[in-house]
Amino acid sequence: MDALVVKDFHKSYGKHVGVDGISFTVKHGEVFGLIGPNGAGKTTTLRVLSTLLSVSSGDMLVYGRSVVDEPKEVRKIISYLPEDAGAYKHLSGRQYLEFISKFFTTGDDRERMVERGMAIADLGERIDSKVDTYSKGMTRRLLIARAIMTRPKFAILDEVTSGLDVINAAEIRNIIKDMAREGVTILLSSHNMFEVEYLCDRLALIDEGRIVAEGTPEELKRRYGAANIEEVFTRAVAS
Amino acid sequence: MSHLFTLIKKELRELLTPATVLPIVLLALIFASMGGLTGNLEESVAAEPEVAIVNLDEGGNYSALFMEVVQQANATVVLYGNQSDDVGDAVAAVKDNGSMAALVIGPDHSSSIEKGEHGNITVYWNMKGTGLMNSVSTAPVELLLAVVERETTHALIQSMIDDGQLDDREPGNITAPISYSSNTLLGDMVMEDIRPEQVSSFMMTQNFLMPLLIMIVIVMLGGIIISSMGQEKENKTLETLLTLPVNRTTIVSGKLLGSAIVGLLFAGIYMMGMSYYMDGLTATAPVDMSEYGMELGTLDLAIVGAMMVLAILCALGLCMIFGAFAKNYKAAQSLTIPISFLAVIPFFVVMFADFKSLPALVQAVLFIIPFTHPMIAMDNLMMGHMGLIFSGMAYQALFTLATIMVTVRLYKSDILLTGLGTTLRSGPLGKLLRLR
Numbered sequence: 001m002d003a004l005v006v007k008d009f010h011k012s013y014g015k016h017v018g019v020d021g022i023s024f025t026v027k028h029g030e031v032f033g034l035i036g037p038n039g040a041g042k043t044t045t046l047r048v049l050s051t052l053l054s055v056s057s058g059d060m061l062v063y064g065r066s067v068v069d070e071p072k073e074v075r076k077i078i079s080y081l082p083e084d085a086g087a088y089k090h091l092s093g094r095q096y097l098e099f100i101s102k103f104f105t106t107g108d109d110r111e112r113m114v115e116r117g118m119a120i121a122d123l124g125e126r127i128d129s130k131v132d133t134y135s136k137g138m139t140r141r142l143l144i145a146r147a148i149m150t151r152p153k154f155a156i157l158d159e160v161t162s163g164l165d166v167i168n169a170a171e172i173r174n175i176i177k178d179m180a181r182e183g184v185t186i187l188l189s190s191h192n193m194f195e196v197e198y199l200c201d202r203l204a205l206i207d208e209g210r211i212v213a214e215g216t217p218e219e220l221k222r223r224y225g226a227a228n229i230e231e232v233f234t235r236a237v238a239s
Numbered sequence: 240m241s242h243l244f245t246l247i248k249k250e251l252r253e254l255l256t257p258a259t260v261l262p263i264v265l266l267a268l269i270f271a272s273m274g275g276l277t278g279n280l281e282e283s284v285a286a287e288p289e290v291a292i293v294n295l296d297e298g299g300n301y302s303a304l305f306m307e308v309v310q311q312a313n314a315t316v317v318l319y320g321n322q323s324d325d326v327g328d329a330v331a332a333v334k335d336n337g338s339m340a341a342l343v344i345g346p347d348h349s350s351s352i353e354k355g356e357h358g359n360i361t362v363y364w365n366m367k368g369t370g371l372m373n374s375v376s377t378a379p380v381e382l383l384l385a386v387v388e389r390e391t392t393h394a395l396i397q398s399m400i401d402d403g404q405l406d407d408r409e410p411g412n413i414t415a416p417i418s419y420s421s422n423t424l425l426g427d428m429v430m431e432d433i434r435p436e437q438v439s440s441f442m443m444t445q446n447f448l449m450p451l452l453i454m455i456v457i458v459m460l461g462g463i464i465i466s467s468m469g470q471e472k473e474n475k476t477l478e479t480l481l482t483l484p485v486n487r488t489t490i491v492s493g494k495l496l497g498s499a500i501v502g503l504l505f506a507g508i509y510m511m512g513m514s515y516y517m518d519g520l521t522a523t524a525p526v527d528m529s530e531y532g533m534e535l536g537t538l539d540l541a542i543v544g545a546m547m548v549l550a551i552l553c554a555l556g557l558c559m560i561f562g563a564f565a566k567n568y569k570a571a572q573s574l575t576i577p578i579s580f581l582a583v584i585p586f587f588v589v590m591f592a593d594f595k596s597l598p599a600l601v602q603a604v605l606f607i608i609p610f611t612h613p614m615i616a617m618d619n620l621m622m623g624h625m626g627l628i629f630s631g632m633a634y635q636a637l638f639t640l641a642t643i644m645v646t647v648r649l650y651k652s653d654i655l656l657t658g659l660g661t662t663l664r665s666g667p668l669g670k671l672l673r674l675r
Contacts, residue, residue: 013653013657047478047656050478050482051481051482052478052481052482052656053653053656053657054652054653072484072486075482075483075484075485076484078482079482080478080479080482081479082475082478082479083475084475085474085475085476085478085479086473086474086475086476087474087476088249088252088253088474088476089474090252090253090256091252099245099249100479100483102241102242102245103242103245103483103484103485104484106241146479
C-alpha cells in the first residue's frame with residue numbers, strides 16, 4: 001500500500017524554482033530518506049507535504065488524501081517535526097504535551113497519550129520543568145515525543161538529529177527505529193549519511209529541485225560503485 | 240470549540256508573563272500616584288496657614304489689623320510674642336513644629352504706614368527640603384499676606400477718606416475699580432460665570448487622558464503581540480501549530496481572542512490607574528458642567544467602551560497582519576513602529592485641537608485611522624456629534640472585519656512562512672522596483 005505518492009510536484013518562489021517536478025512513492029511502514037545539498041528542495045518538499053506551503057503544480061497524496069484538495073484531512077494523518085523546532089518556553093514539558101494532545105483526543109485517551117509522550121521523552125522529573133530550561137537534546141526528545149505520541153500514520157522529520165551530541169543523536173535514532181517497528185511510515189531528511197544509511201529502507205537523492213537517484217542504500221551503493229552513502233551522494237551530485 | 244479554548248488559553252499563558260504585565264501595572268501605579276500627588280498639592284495649597292508671629296509693633300493700628308486678619312483666616316499661631324528676643328524663639332518654634340513661617344511685625348510698622356511710608360513685616364520661611372514640592376507650602380502664607388496687604392490698603396484709604404483727603408467712597412472700588420463677569424461661549428452654549436480654562440481643565444479627560452490611555456494600550460499591546468508572533472516563527476512553534484488538525488480560522492480566532500482579552504485586561508489596569516489620577520485632579524474641580532449637558536451617562540460610557548474594544552480589535556488585526564511578515568523576534572520589533580505611529584498621530588492631533596476644527600483633509604486622514612474614534616468619542620458625545628460617533632463605530636467594525644479576513648488569508652498562504660520578500664520580488668511591484 002502506498003503511504004505517499006508524489007506526482008510531478010513543482011514549487012516556485014517567483015522566478016526561483018525550488019522543486020522542479022519530482023515524483024516518488026513511499027510504501028506503508030517504510031522509512032524513506034530525502035538527501036541532498038543545502039537548497040536542493042528537501043525542506044520545501046517536507047513543508048508542502050505538511051500543508052504549510054502550497055503546491056505550484058502537481059500533487060502529493062498521503063494515504064490517498066491530496067495536500068491540495070484535502071489539507072485538513074492530511075493534517076489528521078501526519079505529524080511534522082521541523083528542523084531546529086522549539087516548544088513554548090513558558091510551558092513545562094508535561095504542559096506542552098498536554099496542549100498538543102488536546103487537538104487529537106479527549107478524556108482517558110488523552111491522558112494515555114500524554115503518558116506515552118512522557119515515556120518517549122524520558123525526561124524524568126524534568127518533564128515538569130519549564131521548556132526554556134531544557135538543553136537542545138532534551139527539547140528534541142520532547143518534540144519527538146510530541147510528534148509520535150499521537151500515533152500518526154505518517155511522520156515527517158526534518159534534520160531530526162541536527163546539532164545534537166553523539167549520545168542524544170543515537171537515542172533519537174533508536175526512537176525512530178522503534179517508531180518504524182510500530183508501523184509508522186517515516187519520511188525524513190538529513191545531512192548525516194551514516195544516519196540515513198542506518199535508518200532508511202529507501203532513499204531519494206535530490207539536487208537543484210530534481211531527484212537524481214532513488215533506491216535502497218544497497219542498490220545505490222552498487223549503482224555508484226561506492227563504499228557508503230556519502231560516496232553515493234558525492235558522485236550522484238557531481239555527475 | 241474546545242480547540243478554540245485551548246488556543247485562547249495558550250495565547251493567554253504566552254502573553255500574560257511577568258515581563259509583559261509588570262510594565263503595565265507599574266505605569267498604572269505611576270499614574271495613580273501622580274493623581275495622589277496632584278491631589279496632595281491642591282490640598283496643601285488650600286491648607287490653613289500655620290505660623291509663628293512676633294509683634295514688635297504692639298498697640299499699633301495696622302499690627303492690630305494684621306492680627307485680626309490672621310484670626311479670620313483661621314491661621315494656627317504657634318508662638319506669639321512682642322520682644323525682639325522672641326524672634327529667635329519664634330524661628331526655633333517654627334522649625335520644631337514644622338510650621339510654614341515665622342512672621343515678624345517690625346516696631347515701626349503702623350507709624351510708617353500712617354506717615355505714608357512702607358510698613359515692615361519680615362518673613363522667615365521654613366524650607367523643609369530642596370525638593371520642588373517643598374516650595375508649595377508657602378502658598379497659604381502668601382495668601383494670608385496678600386489679604387493683610389489688601390485690608391491694610393483699604394484701612395489706609397478709609398483713614399484718608401475720614402481725614403477728608405479723598406472723596407467718600409468704598410475703598411475696594413479704588414483698589415479694584417472694574418468688576419469682571421466671565422461667560423464662555425462653546426458651540427451653541429453660553430456658560431455663565433465659567434472661564435475657558437475651567438472648561439479646558441474639565442475637558443482634559445477627553446482631550447488628553449482618554450487618548451493617552453488608548454495610545455499606551457495600543458503601543459504596548461502591538462509590541463507584545465507582534466513580538467510573540469516573531470518568537471513563534473523563530474522557535475518554529477507556529478509551523479507545528481499549523482500542521483495540527485485544526486482550521487486556520489480557529490488558529491487566527493484563538494490568537495485574536497486571546498490577545499483581545501489581554502488587551503482589555505491591560506486597558507482595565509490602566510483605566511484604574513487613570514481613575515485614581517483623575518480623582519486627584521478633579522478633587523477640587525470648581526465648576527459643575529453637568530448643567531450644560533457636559534456629562535456622560537451610562538449609555539455614553541458604554542459607547543466609549545465599545546469603541547475602545549473595537550480599537551483594540553483593529554490594533555490586533557493590524558498586529559497579526561504585520562506579525563505574519565515578521566521572520567523572527569528581532570524583525571518583529573521594527574514592525575511595531577507603524578502600529579505605534581498610527582496610535583501616536585491621532586493622540587497628538589486631538590490633544591492640541593478639536594477634531595471638528597481641523598481642515599477637512601486632516602479630518603479625513605484621522606478618520607481613516609481606527610484609533611482616532613475612541614480618542615474623540617467623549618468629546619463628540621458631549622457635544623452631540625452623533626453622526627461622527629456612529630460612522631466611526633461602523634468604520635471600526637468594518638476595519639476589524641477586513642483585517643481578520645486578511646489575516647486568515649495570510650495564514651492560508653505561503654507568505655506566513657516565506658515572508659513578504661519572496662512574494663514582493665516575484666510580483667509586479669518587485670519587477671517594477673527591480674527587487675532582488
